[in-house]
Amino acid sequence: MHETTDGIESTRGRPCPACGAAMEHRHCEYVCPRHGVVYDCSDTFW
Numbered sequence: 001m002h003e004t005t006d007g008i009e010s011t012r013g014r015p016c017p018a019c020g021a022a023m024e025h026r027h028c029e030y031v032c033p034r035h036g037v038v039y040d041c042s043d044t045f046w
Contacts, residue, residue, distance in 0.1 A: 016032040028041035
């Protein structure tokens with residue numbers, strides 16, 4: 001993990017299903033740099 005400029009720990013990895021960009025995992029969310037939050041804790045289909 002690394003710390004971002006906003007102080008939230010994140011790690012890159014899983015590709016975005018829409019564009020293939022590496023998403024960041026922040027706490028309970030996967031965030032695409034182009035599409036924003038793609039998955040979060042409430043998603044049951046991971």
